Amino acid sequence: MSRGRDIARMPASLVDLNEDVLLILVCFLDPSSARQLSQTARAVHVIAKYRALESITLGSFEKTARFCKYMLEDMPHRLPALRELRLHTKLPEALPDVLFHYIREGGVLEGTARIHREARLLTAMLTKTPNLRVLALHSAEYWIAHASALADVLASLRHLQEIELENAGEMTEKFIKFTRASPRRLAFLNEQWYPGHQDRFPLFPNRRLCLPSVEYLVAYDPVHQSGEIKGFAWSFPNVKRLDILRVPRFTREGPRVWVNWPSLERVRGGVFSFDWTNVNGVHLLQLINRLSTTLINAHPTTQRLSEESVGPVACTSASPAISSVQPVALIMHMDVTAEGQLLGPIVESSARLRYLAVLLDDARRPNDIAPWWASFCQGLIGTKIICLEVRLPDTRIQRSGQALASPNSEEGMRYKRAVVRMVAKSAWLLPHTLRYLSLDIRPREESRWRYDFLAPEEEQEIWTPPDLHWWSVESEGGTRRTSPLDAEKGERIAAYLRSVKYDYTRHLNGYSSSVIIRRPKSDQFIMYTTYTSGSYPTPIGHEIVNQQYLLHVCHQAWRDFKTHSRVDMGAQLLNLDDDVLTAIVAHLDCASARRLSFTARGIHIIATYRALQSVTLQSYESVAAFLKYMLGRMSHRVSALQKLELLCKLLSPSELRLLEIESGELKEQYSGIAVLLTDLFRGAISLRVLVMASAESWMAYDPRMVNALCSLQALRVIDIKLLGERTSKFINNMSSAPRKLVFRYGSLVQPIHGALVLEPHFSLRSVTALVADNLDTLPSPKDLARAFPYSVALDFMRIRATQPEAWRRTVRALNDEWKTTRACSAANTVVANFQPAVLVVQLDVSINIEHLERLVTNSTRLRYLAILIDDSHRQAGIGSWWCHMPRAADPMWS
Numbered sequence: 001m002s003r004g005r006d007i008a009r010m011p012a013s014l015v016d017l018n019e020d021v022l023l024i025l026v027c028f029l030d031p032s033s034a035r036q037l038s039q040t041a042r043a044v045h046v047i048a049k050y051r052a053l054e055s056i057t058l059g060s061f062e063k064t065a066r067f068c069k070y071m072l073e074d075m076p077h078r079l080p081a082l083r084e085l086r087l088h089t090k091l092p093e094a095l096p097d098v099l100f101h102y103i104r105e106g107g108v109l110e111g112t113a114r115i116h117r118e119a120r121l122l123t124a125m126l127t128k129t130p131n132l133r134v135l136a137l138h139s140a141e142y143w144i145a146h147a148s149a150l151a152d153v154l155a156s157l158r159h160l161q162e163i164e165l166e167n168a169g170e171m172t173e174k175f176i177k178f179t180r181a182s183p184r185r186l187a188f189l190n191e192q193w194y195p196g197h198q199d200r201f202p203l204f205p206n207r208r209l210c211l212p213s214v215e216y217l218v219a220y221d222p223v224h225q226s227g228e229i230k231g232f233a234w235s236f237p238n239v240k241r242l243d244i245l246r247v248p249r250f251t252r253e254g255p256r257v258w259v260n261w262p263s264l265e266r267v268r269g270g271v272f273s274f275d276w277t278n279v280n281g282v283h284l285l286q287l288i289n290r291l292s293t294t295l296i297n298a299h300p301t302t303q304r305l306s307e308e309s310v311g312p313v314a315c316t317s318a319s320p321a322i323s324s325v326q327p328v329a330l331i332m333h334m335d336v337t338a339e340g341q342l343l344g345p346i347v348e349s350s351a352r353l354r355y356l357a358v359l360l361d362d363a364r365r366p367n368d369i370a371p372w373w374a375s376f377c378q379g380l381i382g383t384k385i386i387c388l389e390v391r392l393p394d395t396r397i398q399r400s401g402q403a404l405a406s407p408n409s410e411e412g413m414r415y416k417r418a419v420v421r422m423v424a425k426s427a428w429l430l431p432h433t434l435r436y437l438s439l440d441i442r443p444r445e446e447s448r449w450r451y452d453f454l455a456p457e458e459e460q461e462i463w464t465p466p467d468l469h470w471w472s473v474e475s476e477g478g479t480r481r482t483s484p485l486d487a488e489k490g491e492r493i494a495a496y497l498r499s500v501k502y503d504y505t506r507h508l509n510g511y512s513s514s515v516i517i518r519r520p521k522s523d524q525f526i527m528y529t530t531y532t533s534g535s536y537p538t539p540i541g542h543e544i545v546n547q548q549y550l551l552h553v554c555h556q557a558w559r560d561f562k563t564h565s566r567v568d569m570g571a572q573l574l575n576l577d578d579d580v581l582t583a584i585v586a587h588l589d590c591a592s593a594r595r596l597s598f599t600a601r602g603i604h605i606i607a608t609y610r611a612l613q614s615v616t617l618q619s620y621e622s623v624a625a626f627l628k629y630m631l632g633r634m635s636h637r638v639s640a641l642q643k644l645e646l647l648c649k650l651l652s653p654s655e656l657r658l659l660e661i662e663s664g665e666l667k668e669q670y671s672g673i674a675v676l677l678t679d680l681f682r683g684a685i686s687l688r689v690l691v692m693a694s695a696e697s698w699m700a701y702d703p704r705m706v707n708a709l710c711s712l713q714a715l716r717v718i719d720i721k722l723l724g725e726r727t728s729k730f731i732n733n734m735s736s737a738p739r740k741l742v743f744r745y746g747s748l749v750q751p752i753h754g755a756l757v758l759e760p761h762f763s764l765r766s767v768t769a770l771v772a773d774n775l776d777t778l779p780s781p782k783d784l785a786r787a788f789p790y791s792v793a794l795d796f797m798r799i800r801a802t803q804p805e806a807w808r809r810t811v812r813a814l815n816d817e818w819k820t821t822r823a824c825s826a827a828n829t830v831v832a833n834f835q836p837a838v839l840v841v842q843l844d845v846s847i848n849i850e851h852l853e854r855l856v857t858n859s860t861r862l863r864y865l866a867i868l869i870d871d872s873h874r875q876a877g878i879g880s881w882w883c884h885m886p887r888a889a890d891p892m893w894s
Helices: 002-008 010-016 019-027 031-037 042-052 061-071 096-105 113-126 140-146 149-155 170-177 222-226 229-235 315-325 340-347 366-380 410-424 487-498 549-563 566-574 578-586 590-596 601-611 620-630 636-640 653-658 664-683 695-701 704-710 725-733 781-787 804-812 816-834 849-857 875-893
Strands: 055-058 084-087 134-137 162-166 185-189 216-219 241-244 246-248 257-259 266-269 276-278 284-292 302-304 312-314 329-334 355-360 387-391 436-440 468-476 479-485 512-518 525-531 540-544 614-617 643-646 689-692 717-721 740-744 769-772 793-796 838-843 864-869
Touching (some): 019 042, 031 042, 061 113, 113 149, 140 149, 140 170, 276 315, 315 329, 315 340, 340 366, 355 487, 410 436, 436 487, 468 487, 479 487, 601 636, 620 664, 636 664, 653 695, 664 695
Parallel strands (some): 084 134, 134 162, 216 241, 241 266, 266 284, 284 312, 284 329, 387 436, 614 643, 643 689, 689 717, 740 769, 769 793, 838 864
Antiparallel strands (some): 436 468
16 A cells, blocks of 8 residues: 555656756657656656657658747757657658659749748758658658658758668659768668659769678669669678568569679578578578468569568569578568478578578468478478477457457467477478477567667577477487477577577587577676587577676686696697687687697688788898798688788889889889788788778889779778878778778978879778878868768877978977977967867977967867876976966866
């Protein structure tokens, strides 16, 4: 009773709470509940309203107009609160056919004035929403057509993480092309609701768009939207998850297209959406079409994906789709008419397939399931499936549409027991490679699958409903049998097999596999490890609540290594599991891993692979020896290389002539090593960091090196020294998306090779850090801003080479006051131009305090000041200087 009375007085208690505590409580509410809470009391109105405004979904023009007017009122806290905005509005069906004609003629179509006003209100509101993270805009093309400034406003939103556009076209392309944000999720929902208009707007036909930040792409038939799938692979090179929302009924005519999408991990779509082949296989494929032996008459149209109804297709149609992406995990939808003999070719279409999940939702009785299950198991014979999940929802209905029996009734329980008994007793039908079996017989009214297979496993909660059963399939005395397995353990094993952490080339015998998954109703992540042993694995659950446990084991093993002799520790390491050994080696630096590789033959490959990940070469001889070693018979060496530093200086052919060196033998040696270096670059598919001193010289000895460098797609840091024509060609034509570019010259004399030349239309949006050694070897600041628009860090390390005399006078000046005045004048100009909020400066105690005061006041945004005193040994001077310091910094504190 006392607890009930406390709950009844809850509104009054909320008012009495501290604002910080109340804010924490409100953060746990969804926006709808927060909106209702804001109407209960004036004291909680502002806090709850702020939470309610974080996520807004509008479905009509009238609501959109009212919301824009409400947000633009004189309440400054509303606009910064907006985090997610979803406008699910559609323009009238007859409007697009005549809209563009009237706008181009300068007239206003009757009845569209209201839409123009709403579009301008929306533009004005979005101009003042700096914290917007999620934007969903339906009829996007027509919104921008009514307010042309809307595209520029949308492009200026820096913090957008998710963008969803419906009816994207020419005007919407401007927004995507010039966006200043780095979205993680991008969705194109070009659902057409009038005929013939879709062919007008192919997206990105000239491939000028590149958004390397996009990891999740939702496309309404990318083949149709972009003209070819290569356009999407070019525009979004780092996509990991692809969701195709349009299901064609027939395969398009023409040859199959080969696509190089190296980062693609998970794909969902229809069987006829894959008339393209990815060079690299994906890890997971989900097919939405229901595979059937009997087909309903279909006509040549397309169909939007739906969880409820997707047109059936022939079983044989799935093989080309699976073959094009070669998945490790496959999710399919079948009906009871699918024959088992057709399943074998489907599964065998991917030689890498180890995980299979099947949905069968049209079975009414166990008598329907039994023949299908026997035929299904027969079709799996000879495959390499390790884990099989079967979803058999209870769909028994009467003609009136009422449920025949509730799931918990006596008849419903008999149905479940019959299905579970049938699956559990059929171990002898299963393929010999199968280790884990799952059966889910939840009612049909619930969701089809327990998880969103395109979402990473670490973002999903483990869900173990009562009707979920797991078995481990074991072999004993030459016979196969199933034993019950804890559902949570089985879910973790399945999650690991679906994750990209799973290596299909390795057997599960003696295998330790880890996967991190979120527990239900908890923000705590745990690491779950499954150990297997024997002919067939027997998983034993071991929860490691502390994630640092594995790291502790690695450090302890490494301490043991340092206290034992080399031979003894090599023997001890050989007794460790391969995964633990790999984890130990991963925490070593490359030099230590190189030494460890000599301890024992059993750990040589693992340690060598780690040692080759980062290589630094400082002499011409070491470069030659390293290239011969890497290009030997062991092809795995080149693919292990992730960081390469070539710090040796190399004279170019022009420099040999300039220095009057006539040595044909030396030039021939340089050319031979350059050819080997080109071959190394062609196979270094994992190279992420490249440092090249004398880059122009290396490329001069083998012109093919430029094309080899341009083909590297994993580069993230590029540091090159000595710029020229060939290095300019490499920068202008690279296929990678680097985050950091460093251009070094290394000399204060006039350049011999030349400067970096960027093409007029060159733009690299992925670069966020730009470092320049000498500004004279680079284009103008205006051209740099155009070529690298998203650079957030600039580092200019060297004085201009065109002013050597002024530099000498400054350095050699004996008059400290003159030198200080000159330096402070230049610093004042820099601070005034950049208006920094944070300033780090190096001073000596001889500086006049008026100069420091002038320096501080040149930036009105300055809020942080850091000073380095490099002659503090003069105690008398620093004491006097420190006494005047607060007066100089006083303008900043105000």
